Amino acid sequence: MLAGTWLADGSAAAQQSRSDSVLALVGGRLIDGFGGPPLENSVIVVRGNRVEAVGRQGEVAIPPSARVISTEGYTVLPGLMDMHVHLMLLGHGDYDHWDRTYRSKWRDVIMPIAARQLLLAGVTTVRDVGAPLEDILAVRDRINRGQIPGPRVFASGPFLQKTVPPLEADFRWAISGPEDARAKTKRLIDAGVDLIKVIDQDQMTLEELKAIVETAHxxxxxxxxxxxxxxxxxxxxxxxxxxxxxxxxxxxxxYPDDVLAMLRERNATLYWCPTIEGLYLYPYTVDQFPARLDDQRLKADLPPDIYEDVRRSLDHPERLPYFQLIRRRVPTLANKFAQLRTTGVTLITGTDSGIPMNFHFDSTWRELDTFVRLGMDPMDAIRAATFWPAKLLKRDDLGTIAPGKAADIIVVDGDPLRAMESLRHLVHVVKDGVVYK
Known part of the structure; x- marks a missing residue:
């Protein structure tokens, strides 16, 4: 087996690999993201940053120049897609302290750390849904240019909302009236965001919210x-x-009956990102597995002073109002998840990774595991992190493994259709044809 090289410095090597290389992943069980049965003894040929051929061993020719990676005994899947992350956060327990202390480090230190953690966790595409505009676009573009490692980023920039606390004005923008709502939405679009994020829309008039949605569309x-x-x-x-x-x-x-009825009656496809695992994760970490806070994957990426600050902030989570509410919310989640599944909404994977105690290096597989624990079929859960996010993003070249698709591929030790925890045991991570692990 040939293990890939971690291209820590981003570049030139990654760019050359992307444009010139031929890669063959040979022998594994392929879950291609389309929802059909797994393909045993699979071969995937990658040329540059695209999948060139997919099939069984003996049916697909492996080019003589190919770098061959044996995936025998492993499961091969599309790179995971996490549709709700915050790269400016690293799991610290006190938002106010984090914002005051690390705001100046978000672009050059914090966001690159978060991006690397996600990529090495097998997440090759994310939506960042709330960050200072210039910072998140700069990091997104550095990743796209191969200057730093990270997942493909679709960014909203700042939230749009009715009123904003003064200290949060760089990642939350207040709107006042339909014209202002339209103007601020256009300003974000002109700056280059990929989507528009709105919160507290129940405080807006319907005209204000429609101005945002219509301008975005x-x-x-x-x-x-x-x-x-x-x-x-x-x-x-x-x-x-x-x-x-x-x-x-x-x-x-x-959910109230009228809300469920409105969801069922909507004709257009409606996506829902429940961000549910983080809520289950708090009592699990505090009560059953406090050693999770000492995980080497967290320590290895964070500068020692930042790691110690994050660790100290979580010493007594029971004292924080945020965590006290979570314990009361957890018993309601199974019913809400089941209700959503009856309405016809398309559930997709998003973790809110970066919020207190929800670390980028292990949040995504846990979200899928939680989906399955709450009754979702494992194949449907995998598609919630691959096929369906690609549809939402209108990127049919992502989320599945087939000829012509982007070469975003992960290899895991185990079978996630039997145990979703297999997704934490990553053997290889390929993004855009580059082997990062």
Missing amino acids: AAGKHTVLHAHRAEEIRQGIRAGADCFEHTGLATQPG
Whole structure:
């Protein structure tokens, strides 16, 4: 077996590999993202950054110049796609302290660390849904140019909302009236964002929210809205939003009947990113596995002073209001997840990674594991992290493994259809034809 080289410095090597190389992954069980049965004894030929051929051993010719990686005994899948991350956060327990202390380091230190952690966790595409505009676009573009390692980033930049705390004005933009809403949305689009994120839309007029959604749609951008409160969901549906985030409704046992009816009656495809694993993860980490906070994958990437600060911030999570509420929310999640599955919304994987105690290096596989624990078929869970996010992003070259697709491929030790935890045991990570692990 040939293990790939970690291209820590980004570049020239990565760019050459992408444009000139031929790679063959030979022998593994292929789950291609389309939902069919796995293909045993598979061969995937990659030329440059695209998949050239897929089939069984003996049926696909392996070019003589190919670098051959044996995947025998492993499972091969499309790179995972996490549709809700925050690269400016690293799991610290105190948002105010983090913002005050590390704001100046987000672009050059924090975001590159988060990006590397995600990529080495098998996540080859993310949506970053809330960050200072210039910072996140700079990091996105550095990744795209091969200057730093990381997943392909689709960025919203700042949230749009009705009112904004003064200290958060660089990653939250206040809107006042339909014209201002339209102007700020256009300003984000002109700057180069990939989508528009809205929160607290129940505090907006319907005209304000429609101005945002319609301006985004006119530019070919999709809209992402919070679903923390029932009226946020109602308002978003009325305005024609594309995707909701979180399970929401705090400690309420489920969604109101009228909200469920509105979801069922919507004709257009509606995506929902429940960000559910982080809520289960807090009591698990605090009560059952506190050693998770000492994981070497966290320590290895963080400068010692930042790691110690993150670690100290989580010494007494029970004292933080954020965590106290979570314990009361967890019992409601299974019912809400089941309700969403009855409405016809398309569930996709997103983790809110970066929020307190939710680390980039292990959040995505845990989200899929939680989906399965809550009753989703394992193949459907995998497609929620591959096929369906690609559809939302209108990137049919992502999320599946087939000729002509982007060469985003992961190899894991185990069978995620039997145990989703297999996704944590990564053997290889290939993004855009470059072997990063």
